[in-house]
Amino acid sequence: MSDLPDEFKCTITNWEYIYSLCRDVSDDVRRDEFEPDVIVALARGGWFAGRCICDFLGMDDLTSLKMEHYVGTAEKSGEPTIRYPMPEGSVEGKDVLIIDDIADTGGSIKRAQEYVEDREAGEVRTATLQLLQTSEFEPDYVGEQLEEWAWVVYPWNFIEDMVDLISGVMAKADEDAFSKRDIRHYLKEYHEVDRIGMEIAQPNRLTEILTEMERREVVTMTTPGEWALVD
Numbered sequence: 162m163s164d165l166p167d168e169f170k171c172t173i174t175n176w177e178y179i180y181s182l183c184r185d186v187s188d189d190v191r192r193d194e195f196e197p198d199v200i201v202a203l204a205r206g207g208w209f210a211g212r213c214i215c216d217f218l219g220m221d222d223l224t225s226l227k228m229e230h231y232v233g234t235a236e237k238s239g240e241p242t243i244r245y246p247m248p249e250g251s252v253e254g255k256d257v258l259i260i261d262d263i264a265d266t267g268g269s270i271k272r273a274q275e276y277v278e279d280r281e282a283g284e285v286r287t288a289t290l291q292l293l294q295t296s297e298f299e300p301d302y303v304g305e306q307l308e309e310w311a312w313v314v315y316p317w318n319f320i321e322d323m324v325d326l327i328s329g330v331m332a333k334a335d336e337d338a339f340s341k342r343d344i345r346h347y348l349k350e351y352h353e354v355d356r357i358g359m360e361i362a363q364p365n366r367l368t369e370i371l372t373e374m375e376r377r378e379v380v381t382m383t384t385p386g387e388w389a390l391v392d
């Protein structure tokens with residue numbers, strides 16, 4: 162979390178909510194009478210949306226482009242780059258819809274659009290499920306515009322993000338050991354994640370996350386019901 166302050170707002174989402182944003186994007190594409198031949202889903206955040214939008218629009222040509230930009234939760238690493246080139250024939254001569262989860266700087270989706278356009282695609286349009294006001298790029302279709310900047314915790318990388326966030330709050334609070342109640346307290350204090358919101362979005366996940374953090378040797382249980390960061 163080098164580029165951001167160690168306190169920032171997080172919003173935890175669930176599958177139903179994100180699925181409804183996929184439906185909204187699909188409705189807009191249909192209303193526009195845009196009929197893409199292929200969807201390019203940016204890896205990894207755009208995969209779920211890409212698959213769902215194929216279903217809503219009745220499409221079976223789905224391909225992927227791996228962008229690298231963010232290393233961990235809320236951790237930026239320079240310009241977005243393309244990790245693996247696209248197989249020959251993926252987009253040439255086809256109308257394309259590029260989809261990603263969120264545009265923050267907008268750099269990833271913009272870079273993806275340039276890359277696809279350079280490969281002699283037909284019409285190329287872009288979509289994101291969510292758009293932050295920080296974005297310098299405006300996608301053609303947006304599921305939802307967020308009023309306030311937040312790190313959005315998506316259901317497909319819930320554990321990945323929560324491991325980062327919990328180890329971050331433990332390091333910042335700098336106590337010898339943390340109970341579940343302590344962890345919830347600091348998640349609220351540093352990231353505006355309250356217990357009700359988290360339990361409604363992702364019920365009964367805290368024990369699972371802590372067990373996984375132990376397995377990954379990020380934390381250790383010091384006494385029953387209390388955990389500390391592994392040095």
Ligand code: AMP
Binds near residue numbers: 267
């Ligand atoms: P960007 O190139 O800055 O628009 O960011 C692109 C990628 O970084 C997105 O596809 C997300 O996977 C991740 N990302 C950036 N900002 C956020 C955020 N606020 N919440 C969740 N994921 C984010």
